[in-house]
Amino acid sequence: MNKSKKNNTDKGASIYFAVSFLLLFNVLSLPCFGQGGTKKKVTEKDYGKWGTLHTVDVAEQADWVSFRMVYENADTLFVTNSSKAKKFLLPNGTEGRFIGDSHFAYRQSPFCYEIISLSDSRRIRLNGVQWLDAVNNKRYIVTSSATSGSPATMFIRDRKGVVLREITDVVEYSISPDKNAMAYIVKKGPHFEVWVVDLDTLSAMEIASGAYRYTSLAWQKDGSSVAFVKSVAKSEAVFSKICCYNRSQNNLKECNIGDKLQPAGRRIDIEGGLVLSSDGDKVFFSADGRSNRDIAGGPVSDSPEIWYSNTPLLYPTAKWIEGFQNNAVRYVWYPNLGMVNRITTKGMTQVGLTGRENYAIATGSNSYPVNYKFYPEKDYHIISIKDKSQTVMLEKQSSDPSMISLSPVSDLLAYYTGEDWHLYDPAKQVHRNLTLGIDTKWDTGGENHIPPVIPYGVAGWSEDGNGLLLYDKFDIWFINVHSGKAHRITNGREHNMVFRLELNLTGKAVNTNRMVLVAYDNAKATRRYCLWKKDAALVNLCSENTWNDQISGDCGGNLIFREQSFEAAPRLVFISAKTNERKIIHYSNAHQKQYEWGRSELVRYSDGKGNKLNAALFYPAGYMQGTKYPMIVFIYESLSQRLHQYKNPSMHNEDGFNTANYTLDGYFVLMPDINYTIGSPGESATDCISAAVAAALETGSIDRTKIGLIGHSFGGYETNITVTKSDIFAAAVSGAGVSDVTGTYFSIGEDIGEPEAWRFENQQYRMGKSFFEDHQAYADNSPIVHAAAIRTPLLLWSGKDDSTVKISQSIAMHIALRRLNKQNIFLAYPKESHVIRNKLMQEDLTVRIREWFAYFLKDDRTHQWIAKGLR
Numbered sequence: 092m093n094k095s096k097k098n099n100t101d102k103g104a105s106i107y108f109a110v111s112f113l114l115l116f117n118v119l120s121l122p123c124f125g126q127g128g129t130k131k132k133v134t135e136k137d138y139g140k141w142g143t144l145h146t147v148d149v150a151e152q153a154d155w156v157s158f159r160m161v162y163e164n165a166d167t168l169f170v171t172n173s174s175k176a177k178k179f180l181l182p183n184g185t186e187g188r189f190i191g192d193s194h195f196a197y198r199q200s201p202f203c204y205e206i207i208s209l210s211d212s213r214r215i216r217l218n219g220v221q222w223l224d225a226v227n228n229k230r231y232i233v234t235s236s237a238t239s240g241s242p243a244t245m246f247i248r249d250r251k252g253v254v255l256r257e258i259t260d261v262v263e264y265s266i267s268p269d270k271n272a273m274a275y276i277v278k279k280g281p282h283f284e285v286w287v288v289d290l291d292t293l294s295a296m297e298i299a300s301g302a303y304r305y306t307s308l309a310w311q312k313d314g315s316s317v318a319f320v321k322s323v324a325k326s327e328a329v330f331s332k333i334c335c336y337n338r339s340q341n342n343l344k345e346c347n348i349g350d351k352l353q354p355a356g357r358r359i360d361i362e363g364g365l366v367l368s369s370d371g372d373k374v375f376f377s378a379d380g381r382s383n384r385d386i387a388g389g390p391v392s393d394s395p396e397i398w399y400s401n402t403p404l405l406y407p408t409a410k411w412i413e414g415f416q417n418n419a420v421r422y423v424w425y426p427n428l429g430m431v432n433r434i435t436t437k438g439m440t441q442v443g444l445t446g447r448e449n450y451a452i453a454t455g456s457n458s459y460p461v462n463y464k465f466y467p468e469k470d471y472h473i474i475s476i477k478d479k480s481q482t483v484m485l486e487k488q489s490s491d492p493s494m495i496s497l498s499p500v501s502d503l504l505a506y507y508t509g510e511d512w513h514l515y516d517p518a519k520q521v522h523r524n525l526t527l528g529i530d531t532k533w534d535t536g537g538e539n540h541i542p543p544v545i546p547y548g549v550a551g552w553s554e555d556g557n558g559l560l561l562y563d564k565f566d567i568w569f570i571n572v573h574s575g576k577a578h579r580i581t582n583g584r585e586h587n588m589v590f591r592l593e594l595n596l597t598g599k600a601v602n603t604n605r606m607v608l609v610a611y612d613n614a615k616a617t618r619r620y621c622l623w624k625k626d627a628a629l630v631n632l633c634s635e636n637t638w639n640d641q642i643s644g645d646c647g648g649n650l651i652f653r654e655q656s657f658e659a660a661p662r663l664v665f666i667s668a669k670t671n672e673r674k675i676i677h678y679s680n681a682h683q684k685q686y687e688w689g690r691s692e693l694v695r696y697s698d699g700k701g702n703k704l705n706a707a708l709f710y711p712a713g714y715m716q717g718t719k720y721p722m723i724v725f726i727y728e729s730l731s732q733r734l735h736q737y738k739n740p741s742m743h744n745e746d747g748f749n750t751a752n753y754t755l756d757g758y759f760v761l762m763p764d765i766n767y768t769i770g771s772p773g774e775s776a777t778d779c780i781s782a783a784v785a786a787a788l789e790t791g792s793i794d795r796t797k798i799g800l801i802g803h804s805f806g807g808y809e810t811n812i813t814v815t816k817s818d819i820f821a822a823a824v825s826g827a828g829v830s831d832v833t834g835t836y837f838s839i840g841e842d843i844g845e846p847e848a849w850r851f852e853n854q855q856y857r858m859g860k861s862f863f864e865d866h867q868a869y870a871d872n873s874p875i876v877h878a879a880a881i882r883t884p885l886l887l888w889s890g891k892d893d894s895t896v897k898i899s900q901s902i903a904m905h906i907a908l909r910r911l912n913k914q915n916i917f918l919a920y921p922k923e924s925h926v927i928r929n930k931l932m933q934e935d936l937t938v939r940i941r942e943w944f945a946y947f948l949k950d951d952r953t954h955q956w957i958a959k960g961l962r
Contacts, residue, residue, distance in 0.1 A: 155192065156651050158677060159187075226290045318365045454469040550567055780809075798820050
């Protein structure tokens with residue numbers, strides 16, 4: 092046994108040494124352009140050399156950055172300055188962050204953090220730590236040893252790791268949003284205590300204690316007040332109070348919620364938490380719709396369920412909503428007035444609070460007819476927090492959250508209806524059309540977009556509350572919400588480019604003097620970052636013909652992001668806040684230069700209606716003009732945007748397909764865009780795919796008799812229907828795809844518990860009407876109906892636990908092809924869902940798909956599991 096352990100240890104050490112050497116090689120190596128010599132072919136054994144670059148953090152002003160390289164068997168966190176004069180390699184490090192511009196902290200292991208001084212490289216290891224945060228303008232560090240179900244020990248330290256305060260027996264804690272105060276609850280025997288510590292002076296004060304259970308700490312935005320719940324058990328019922336402590340006044344106020352709520356006896360929904368208003372005058376909370384006596388519930392009924400056909404919701408959904416609404420009644424407590432007001436009533440769902448928290452927006456429980464949309468129509472109510480008055484603001488409005496936006500700095504809100512954005516002022520109860528007369532289109536109507544029609548969206552609200560940033564198809568507009576004056580701040584329409592706001596957190600106001608934008612160039616399939624400044628020219632931060640993502644930093648500080656193309660592995664780019672100077676900090680996968688690699692180009696074609704479309708065509712590694720190669724067509728909606736996206740070769744693929752694997756194995760790979768006609772998704776897919784293949788064949792290097800087709804999910808459906816309408820493919824693979832359109836339409840989706848009809852009438856399957864309005868169209872677009880026309884060998888696969896597209900869809904197709912004596916094999920993966928998660932099963936699927944295509948496109952007849960199934 093000892094010998095066996097020693098051997099395992101030696102093996103692990105060898106693996107670690109090899110991976111460490113590889114990481115060091117990648118760090119120190121830069122691409123060497125123009126080198127001579129014969130390049131090697133990538134084999135499956137080489138795949139483990141490839142790693143994935145991830146941005147982590149960037150110091151606000153100092154030129155320090157952090158990134159990770161993730162490999163199949165090891166991860167390494169890096170910290171370096173932009174000159175690369177100093178560098179730290181931190182194997183298996185995670186959760187890295189800069190503490191100011193002088194220190195860096197990261198998780199070394201599940202219960203260990205390390206802090207590094209960037210100036211002198213000193214390291215302090217903090218053992219037994221599960222959580223860490225920097226507070227008080229990053230002067231101090233707070234750590235917790237909390238483990239599930241056990242009290243924690245917390246420490247407040249300086250940046251050097253010196254303990255300044257120790258706190259034991261902590262069961263809950265919360266740091267104020269400004270990070271200048273911390274509230275915590277400790278348990279000592281049967282008693283609980285609530286404390287607040289000032290993170291500037293580090294002085295602490297006990298604000299409540301007793302044989303009560305204190306929970307649900309919630310801070311005022313500026314840290315002036317903190318609220319929490321105080322509970323006590325009496326006669327098997329739980330009675331609760333809400334407490335609010337004002338730090339400057341050293342004043343604690345309590346409210347006995349059970350005495351204030353009507354009907355009496357409700358309890359606070361502790362799981363929903365508390366919300367303390369920005370002014371500290373209001374505490375928002377939820378109350379359970381049942382009394383304490385009802386909490387235990389009654390016996391499970393053995394009566395039959397009664398499903399009515401005239402209700403807006405299907406029975407299971409209605410029962411779930413009913414239970415949810417019991418817990419959704421919202422209240423507000425005024426600590427200074429001792430008053431509790433009810434905000435919503437039973438059956439209403441709160442959408443949010445306005446920016447100044449004077450009004451609540453909620454949707455009603457009205458019963459509009461069933462319309463089979465994912466977001467049904469609702470009435471929107473505006474409720475005054477102060478006087479409880481309630482007004483129906485919108486009737487029969489889509490409940491899609493993209494169609495309503497609340498200002499984070501005022502009580503104004505914007506909503507989309509008709510073909511315009513409107514502004515609503517709840518104080519004046521006034522609606523105003525914000526975009527009337529502006530010569531542009533604000534929604535996706537008429538576009539090749541997944542239904543239903545939705546607005547392009549709201550980019551954000553300006554920090555001063557005067558402006559609303561809106562998207563049209565190409566550009567960003569600034570609308571003055573008071574004067575209505577509008578102007579376009581980008582010129583994407585003129586250049587066929589789409590501009591969108593980057594680096595803005597949901598719910599945060601936007602600094603409209605300086606913004607980081609992302610620009611999509613439709614003609615080149617590129618994605619680049621730009622720096623926008625008021626009254627200044629737009630500054631491009633990226634190289635041409637690249638795809639850029641994972642930006643990190645602040646609009647006013649340093650930035651880092653990842654830049655890549657299909658031919659060039661991702662590299663880390665640093666942008667200095669002081670000079671806008673661009674530096675490449677790290678090249679990932681530098682060893683790629685030793686190997687043959689493919690390239691990509693954009694193929695242009697038109698569908699049968701003359702619509703101009705693009706496809707990304709990836710060339711095989713070591714491509715030689717005059718040689719004929721097989722080609723794989725990978726489909727799912729529109730994929731030409733992957734033209735410049737790098738892909739590591741790997742055996743671990745959730746859908747079994749990997750572009751790099753196939754280009755390295757001597758295949759062309761084609762990824763086309765598909766333009767859809769409502770009511771004819773199958774014909775649309777076949778038309779566009781066939782046109783894209785024809786355009787790719789014009790290269791003269793593709794063997795038209797050796798073309799394969801593959802898709803997953805909706806792409807699996809597209810594969811299923813395409814092989815019933817076209818015989819240009821020598822082999823096909825369909826993963827988790829719908830085969831029986833009618834059967835799916837009349838089923839309940841396990842993932843959302845709703846009838847699947849909405850997917851066909853108003854979503855991705857684009858039928859545009861009900862089955863009963865055009866059952867022939869449903870039959871025309873149902874693969875199983877036309878299975879007899881299939882002449883392409885088809886490999887099917889599904890996860891047996893798939894709740895998105897049930898495995899019965901693949902089984903039905905398999906049974907149909909069996910009955911028709913067609914060439915088909917079906918792979919069913921136990922304990923897998925819509926995609927394959929288990930690493931071994933990913934390898935199995937990746938290998939089997941590779942062998943399936945090799946069997947038919949390369950005439951490799953060595954794979955007996957295929958031969959056995961086709962005899």
